[in-house]
């Protein structure tokens with residue numbers, strides 16, 4: 574491992590489903606971070622995310638709570 578790379582948790586937004594999620598990025602110096610983050614964001618598992626949201630939705634009876642949960646998930 575190069576000494577200059579550091580693990581860092583970054584908050585990304587999926588370009589496809591617009592879900593916010595956190596990844597641990599290993600970014601070395603000299604690497605184009607914006608490009609790297611964009612690539613990581615593009616790797617988001619949208620299907621899995623949608624499934625999880627659907628499962629969470631089932632536990633809520635109140636639609637108002639669901640929209641609040643959705644807002645928090647963003």
Ligand SMILES: [Zn+2]
Nearest residue numbers: 587590617619
């Ligand atoms: Zn996604």
